[in-house]
Amino acid sequence: MKYVFGPVSSKRLGQSLGVDLLPPKSCTWNCMYCQLGKTRKFVTDRQEFFPREDILEEIRESLKVNDRLDWITFVGSGETLLYKGIGWLITEVKKLTTIPVAVITNGSLLYLPEVREELFQADAVLPSLNAGSEVLYELIDRPASGLTFLQHKEGLKAFRREYKGRLWIEVMLLGGINDTDEALNDLVHVLEEIKPDMVHLVLPTRPAPEQEIRLPSDERLEKAIAILSQAAMVVHPLKGNMDLRNTHDMLEAITGIVSRHPVQQSELHKAIADCFPEEPKKTDDLMVEFFASGRFNRVEHHGEPYWVIKDSVG
Ligand code: SF4
Known part of the structure; x- marks a missing residue:
């Protein structure tokens, strides 16, 4: 399998089949905590990196052998919405199965109306929001030139207005960076404007090749949950674990997952x-x-x- 990996298990999405639409690493950001390493060359132009029919065929094959899936999740080696044609794929997957479809994205391209429209058929969209200020946005997400915090925020707000599915905002909480009272208060103000259905607080539990990232203390984590709860219900996901029970080639399945994180x-x-x-x-x-x-x-x-x-x- 070239595009499909897993299933991966997590508290948020249960048993989830991953679909990776990108050549590694294709991203609009260069986050300080990225598990994929440094973004050596930013990608901001959307493309159909691989033929959509080939990806759909792999999903079709995977559905035949995985009968205990809770979600099909588009996520992978960079920024998911760089794939032009994700909307077509979501529509076609929904013709194949009733399993709900989720999209994990950094949200940086949601300021574009055509990108937002491609997501309308998804059951859940999980964009990132790691900062409530331009300064922290630049420090943490390190976007490609031309992508601004204001654009990111307005893109998320516009998407919320138009999208009828579940909008779950993902906040990566980094010790000593965005876990201060000031940073959390900035974040909650932006979240109040966006009005997500839920906030998923995630932690840098996996190694980032580029630099050592600290976990927040328990006290800071509790404070973050208390402050961000003012805007939406906060879910603090437990660490996921793999399910290899339906795999035919275990080494290939493990390689598929480890190459994504x-x-x-x-x-x-x-x-x-x-x-x-x-x-x-x-x-x-x-x-x-x-x-x-x-x-x-x-x-x-x-x-x-x-x-x-x-x-x-x-
Ligand atoms: S958006 Fe995701 S893939 Fe891109 S740099 Fe950040 S963590 Fe890495």
Whole structure:
């Protein structure tokens, strides 16, 4: 599978089949916490990077073997809405299945009416909003030139007015950066203008190759939940874990997921162990075998080992 990966399990989306529409890494931003490493060359022009029919065919094949999906989620190696034709794909997927469709995006292109329109058939859209001020937006998201905080905010507001599905704004809370009272108060004011259905607070639990990012303290996390709750219900997602039980080629499935984001070694071990509950030694043997494939590196993050894909390191 070239475009489809998972399913990945998370509190927010349950069992979710990922669809990646982009060549790595294609993004309008260069976030300081990005798990994919530095954006070496910004992409801001929308394109049909891969033939839409090929992507749809993979989704069709995946639906035949995955019968326990809660969501089909467009997400991947950069900014999802750079794919021109995502609206066509969403419409076609909805002809294939009643499983709801979600789109994870940084939201930077929502200021464009044609981009907003492509999302109207999605059941949920999860754009990012990490800052309530121009200064923090520039510091955290580090956008391509020409993309401004005002544009981002107005794009989100316009989308909210037009879109009838679920709008769940994702806020990445970074220790010492946007977890201060001032930053959170700025954020809540913008969220009050946007009026999302929910706010999903996420944490930098995965390693960022470019620089070390701190987790917020428990006290700051609680404060963030209290302040942001003034604008919308705040969900604090638990860490997801993989489900490999329906995969035919486990190494390929793991490669597909790890190439989209680093995976905690313990999460990987559990996902493999769930496939062979009667054979604990087999899990250890497979971990060794998969690592020996040469596709992965091991990195430490907050004292935990993670697997990352070799090409994304550095
Ligand atoms: S975190 Fe997402 S939006 Fe930010 S640079 Fe990475 S891929 Fe782009």
